[in-house]
Amino acid sequence: MIEIDRITKVYNGVTAxxxxxxxxxxxxxxxxxxxxxxxxxxxxxxxxxLEEPTSGEVRINGESTLATKPHLLRRRIGYAIxxxxxxxxHSVARNIGAVPRLLNWPKEKISARVxxxxxxxxxxxxxxxxxxxxxLSGGQQQRVGVARALASRPDVLxxxxxxxALDPIIRARAQDDLRRIQRALGSTIVLVxxxxxxxxxxxxxxxxxxxxxxxxxxxxxxxxxxPATGFVADMVGDMERPLRxxxxxxxxxxxxxxxxxxxxxxxxSSLRDALSACLWTGxxxxxxxxxxxxxxxxxxxxxxxxxxxxx
Amino acid sequence: MTIAANRIVAGExxxxxxxxxxxxxxxxxxxxxxxxxxxxxxxWPRLRLLGAVIGLGGLLWLxxxxxxxxxxxxxxxxxxxxxxxxxxxLTILMLLMADALAQLAPGPVxxxxxxxxxxxxLALILWSGALAPLSVMQEFSSRRAAFADAALRHLALAFGSxxxxxxxxFPVGLLCHRNQRLRGSVLPVLSFLQTxxxxxxxGLMIPILGWIALNVPGARAFGIAGIGFTPAFxxxxxxxxxxxxxxxxxxxxxxxxxxxEAARGMGMTPNQRLLRVELPLGLPIILTGLRIVxxxxxxxxxxxxxxxxxxxxxFVFQGLNQTATDLILLGALPTVALALVSAIVMDILVxxxxxxxxxxx
Ligand SMILES: Nc1ncnc2c1ncn2[C@@H]1O[C@H](COP(=O)(O)OP(=O)(O)O)[C@@H](O)[C@H]1O
Ligand SMILES: [Mg+2]
Numbered sequence: 001m002i003e004i005d006r007i008t009k010v011y012n013g014v015t016a017x018x019x020x021x022x023x024x025x026x027x028x029x030x031x032x033x034x035x036x037x038x039x040x041x042x043x044x045x046x047x048x049x050l051e052e053p054t055s056g057e058v059r060i061n062g063e064s065t066l067a068t069k070p071h072l073l074r075r076r077i078g079y080a081i082x083x084x085x086x087x088x089x090h091s092v093a094r095n096i097g098a099v100p101r102l103l104n105w106p107k108e109k110i111s112a113r114v115x116x117x118x119x120x121x122x123x124x125x126x127x128x129x130x131x132x133x134x135x136l137s138g139g140q141q142q143r144v145g146v147a148r149a150l151a152s153r154p155d156v157l158x159x160x161x162x163x164x165a166l167d168p169i170i171r172a173r174a175q176d177d178l179r180r181i182q183r184a185l186g187s188t189i190v191l192v193x194x195x196x197x198x199x200x201x202x203x204x205x206x207x208x209x210x211x212x213x214x215x216x217x218x219x220x221x222x223x224x225x226x227p228a229t230g231f232v233a234d235m236v237g238d239m240e241r242p243l244r245x246x247x248x249x250x251x252x253x254x255x256x257x258x259x260x261x262x263x264x265x266x267x268x269s270s271l272r273d274a275l276s277a278c279l280w281t282g283x284x285x286x287x288x289x290x291x292x293x294x295x296x297x298x299x300x301x302x303x304x305x306x307x308x309x310x311x
Numbered sequence: 312m313t314i315a316a317n318r319i320v321a322g323e324x325x326x327x328x329x330x331x332x333x334x335x336x337x338x339x340x341x342x343x344x345x346x347x348x349x350x351x352x353x354x355w356p357r358l359r360l361l362g363a364v365i366g367l368g369g370l371l372w373l374x375x376x377x378x379x380x381x382x383x384x385x386x387x388x389x390x391x392x393x394x395x396x397x398x399x400x401l402t403i404l405m406l407l408m409a410d411a412l413a414q415l416a417p418g419p420v421x422x423x424x425x426x427x428x429x430x431x432x433l434a435l436i437l438w439s440g441a442l443a444p445l446s447v448m449q450e451f452s453s454r455r456a457a458f459a460d461a462a463l464r465h466l467a468l469a470f471g472s473x474x475x476x477x478x479x480x481f482p483v484g485l486l487c488h489r490n491q492r493l494r495g496s497v498l499p500v501l502s503f504l505q506t507x508x509x510x511x512x513x514g515l516m517i518p519i520l521g522w523i524a525l526n527v528p529g530a531r532a533f534g535i536a537g538i539g540f541t542p543a544f545x546x547x548x549x550x551x552x553x554x555x556x557x558x559x560x561x562x563x564x565x566x567x568x569x570x571x572e573a574a575r576g577m578g579m580t581p582n583q584r585l586l587r588v589e590l591p592l593g594l595p596i597i598l599t600g601l602r603i604v605x606x607x608x609x610x611x612x613x614x615x616x617x618x619x620x621x622x623x624x625x626f627v628f629q630g631l632n633q634t635a636t637d638l639i640l641l642g643a644l645p646t647v648a649l650a651l652v653s654a655i656v657m658d659i660l661v662x663x664x665x666x667x668x669x670x671x672x
Contacts, residue, residue, distance in 0.1 A: 050576055075578030085573030089591050099577045148577075 001026045002047060002156065002188060007056030009042050016042045018212040019056070024205070026061075026155075029182055029189045033199040033235065034209030040192040041082065043209065044158050047190065048077045060156060075102055078154035080162045082192075084145035086133040092118070092144055093129045099152045117147040120181060138165045143174065150181070159191040163198065175202055196235045200224065200244055208232050221248050242307040247272035251288050251298050254306055260285035260297040267295055271306060274298050325381060325394075335376045342369025343400060350407040356414035363408035370400055371436065378444035390446040392637060419662040426655050446637040447644065450626075454641070457625075462645065464540070464621030468612040469649075472544055473605050476551030483552075484559025485585075494560060501553035509611055512549065513618050516542030543620025547611060551604040558600025562593025594664040602657035609650040613642065 002024040009017040017039040024030040032040045045051040047058050049070040058065045065073055078099075086095050096117055097110040105113075115125040121143040133141055146162050162178075163171045179202060182189055193199055199206045200220040208216045208223065208231070216228035224244050227233035236244065249271045264287040265274055277286050278300050285299040346366020350359045378391045417425065442448050451458055487494040507515070520542045566589050574584045616624020623642040630638030 048576065050572070071578045071580050073578070074576060079573075079576035081569055081573045081576055083569050085567075085569035085576075087570050087573070087588060088567065102578055102583070145573075148573075 001061055002190065003059040003062075004043075004047070005057045005059065007043070007046055007053045007058060009039075009046060009051060010054045015212050017046070017053075020209075020212075020214045022207055022214060022217050024188055024190055026188050027186045028204040029179075029191060029202055030205045030207060031199040031203035032190065032192045032207045032209060033196055034194065035235075036194060038209040039212040040194075040209050041160055044160055044190060044192050047156075047158055048074050048079055050074075050079075075099060075152070076154060076156070078149035078152070078157035078187075080146050080149040080157070080159040082160040082164065084133075084141045084165075086141055086145055086148070088133055091130050091132055092136070095133065095144055096148045096151050098148060103152055105152075113151060117150060121147055121177065139167075139170045139174075142166060146174075146178070150185075153185065153187075155187055157187050157189045159189065161193055162191065163193075171198075178202065196237070197244070200248065208235060221245070224248070243272055243275075246270060246275060246303065246307055249306060252290075254302040255288050255296040255298055256302065258285075258297045259294070260287045260299075262286060264289040264294065265298075266290070271298070271303050275300075275303050278303070325377075332380070335380070336373065339369045339372035339376065342366065342372065345369075346404060346407075350404075350411075356411040359407055359411040360415065363404050363411060366400070366404040366407070370397065370404070373397075374445065375441045378442070382444050390449065390637065391444060392446040392640075419659045422655065423659050426652065426659075430652070447640045450635075450637045450641045454626075458641070461621060461623050461625055461642075465609070465612050465623050465646070465649070468540070468544060468547060468615055468620065468622055469605065469608040472547035472551055472608050473601065475544075475548045476555050476604060477601065479548070480552055480555030481559055484556045485563070487556060487560050488563040488589075489581075498553075498557060498560070501556055504549050505553045509546075509550070509614050510617070512546045513543065513614055513620075516546050517618060520545070538619040540615075540620050542618060543612070543615030543622075547608050547615070550611060551608060554600045554603045554607070558603075559593075559597050562596035562600070563589045564593075565596055566592040595661050598657065598661045598664060602654060602661065605653045605657060606650050609646060609653060613646055616642070 004020055004022050004024075006019050006021050007017060008015065008019050020043060022030075032043060034040050042051055046053045047060075047065070049065055060077075068076075087098070090098075093111065093114045096114045097105075100110045100113060114129065118125040118128055123140065123143065128136075128140070133144070136144065142162060142165055146159065149157055149159065163174050166174055175198065178189075191202065200223065203220055205217065206220050206223045207214055208228075210229070210231045216223060216232050218226075218228075223232065224236055224241060227236055247270045250268050251265060251271065251274055252267045254271065255267065260283065262281055262283050263277075265277060267288050267290040274286050278284065284301075285297045287297050288295045343366050346362040346364070346369060349362025349365065352358055374393060374397070381391050382389055412425075436442060437448075443452070483497060487497055517538060521538075563585075570588055570592075571584065574588050579587065612620070612622045613624035613627055615622050616626075616628045623646045626642030627639050630636065630640075630642065
């Protein structure tokens with residue numbers, strides 16, 4: 001659990017972060033979202049003391065971060081820097097193994113961990129282990145950057161726009177990967193983005209920053225349906241609100257018995273996926289499957305009813 | 312070629328085709344012409360390299376044949392030297408070779424091997440005595456001991472001052488890297504030192520060290536005196552500090568800022584950051600600084616001859632005083648060769664330390 005307690009950062013008279021208080025529960029993803037310059041990076045960097053707060057305090061699992069020397073604190077916290085920050089003179093394997101090496105893990109354990117992580121990020125270890133960052137695509141560099149942050153299995157992971165350089169399709173896959181890995185490891189993640197779509201997709205909780213202040217801290221559904229200020233509403237975007245809401249609802253919630261023509265969707269995909277399947281193939285209902293077996297159907301009417309409910 | 316009655320008077324010119332019997336001269340001339348012709352096609356660097364080698368071989372042949380032939384019956388004090396035509400051709404062929412090599416861009420190991428080959432050939436030619444009749448070589452043979460002494464002195468001056476400057480310069484550069492304010496005051500001072508003309512610098516050392524030798528007890532025992540090795544050495548060290556410090560600062564700042572931040576973010580201490588990130592990424596730039604210093608000091612050490620510091624400069628200034636061109640050459644040629652070889656070796660080192668990523672990218 002990360003408790004941020006009235007934390008403030010002032011740079012020569014300019015308040016970058018203004019008395020922010022919030023708590024990130026263990027085993028959840030908290031996404032900090034806001035426009036550029038709203039203080040997201042500064043807030044994140046005060047958690048592992050890359051910036052010292054002007055006032056206020058951060059506690060991790062009840063213990064003040066001031067109780068530990070900064071470099072020892074940082075070795076316990078994974079950090080994926082904005083723009084990957086890989087060491088250009090080290091191979092992929094050495095980059096990923098950087099923190100375990102600082103923690104004096106034995107060699108075999110480090111190389112096993114490197115291979116495990118590369119596999120986890122769909123990068124063939126034999127093919128990528130010995131490459132240098134300059135020999136990777138932008139997307140691969142970012143994945144190695146995230147893998148490096150995960151290497152020592154930290155309980156707490158800070159990520160600053162980790163998917164910024166990815167095109168939309170790879171980005172969606174990387175987000176799914178992260179979600180899957182986080183669920184499997186039970187880690188606590190604080191992630192910064194300027195993309196509300198990403199915040200709603202990834203976050204268990206979403207924290208919206210505006211001009212250094214925390215303007216709303218709530219689950220994604222509440223951000224979409226009850227934006228606290230005009231700024232949050234703008235970020236969500238009025239036009240896309242119903243669609244964003246639909247993307248939060250799994251098919252299983254409005255599924256009914258019966259059959260429908262065409263290709264089936266898995267039960268845990270969202271109403272937004274079902275809507276787009278209906279519109280794209282001209283159907284009025286799509287079949288739903290669970291574990292590969294038919295489970296029922298979702299009709300266009302049911303999707304519309306659900307969207308109106310939220311509005 | 313020129314031939315002169317003795318080593319002081321100006322010689323009279325002899326055209327290349329007349330230096331020896333036509334049958335002996337012809338192959339050399341042909342090789343030079345062929346070499347120059349081979350150097351013409353722009354797109355075949357291998358051919359041009361071959362041309363340069365053949366041409367140089369031709370020049371060497373002409374020297375070897377011409378010198379003894381001209382000397383024959385010309386009197387005991389007669390001297391033969393290569394003339395302006397030789398030096399021009401030599402320059403053209405060397406440029407041709409350098410250009411072809413730049414186009415071929417051989418790897419660092421290959422370059423090392425080629426340098427070794429060239430040096431071995433040169434040593435063989437000198438040792439074989441084929442060029443012994445040349446005037447420069449005669450100056451050499453009458454000063455063998457002095458030459459060896461001067462060579463040692465020259466190396467001690469150049470490399471010793473480099474090592475001293477490095478030992479002082481690295482820590483200063485490191486401090487400057489970590490402390491913005493220090494950098495702001497140290498670098499301008501060193502730049503100012505660098506702008507003092509070299510003759511003035513050596514001149515300044517004389518009264519300063521002279522005063523110390525007189526007034527500080529024990530200073531004389533350490534070899535501190537107004538003239539000689541110490542002031543020359545000190546001047547060279549002062550000249551070396553700016554390139555060493557400036558390149559250390561630049562090298563340490565060369566690591567991408569995000570990599571530095573990542574290193575901080577993962578919990579490296581400042582020293583770990585220095586050893587694992589900043590130093591390896593900056594090494595090529597730091598070594599480039601040392602290369603500049605080494606080449607500069609090999610050249611500047613000549614001026615040390617003026618204040619009794621020893622080295623090849625001694626010959627150059629003796630030669631200037633006696634208007635004996637060959638004696639000047641005896642000092643200048645090894646200096647140039649030394650500087651060239653050092654530059655090439657340092658370039659190879661710089662390349663070898665460059666991170667693989669940037670080498671392949
Ligand atoms: N080291 C710094 N010195 C001075 N001002 C800074 C520094 N870092 C950030 N700021 C300022 O603080 C504000 C918030 O910056 P940042 O946290 O990087 O925003 P974000 O990550 O949301 O784009 C900006 O106005 C920025 O100019
Ligand atoms: Mg930012």
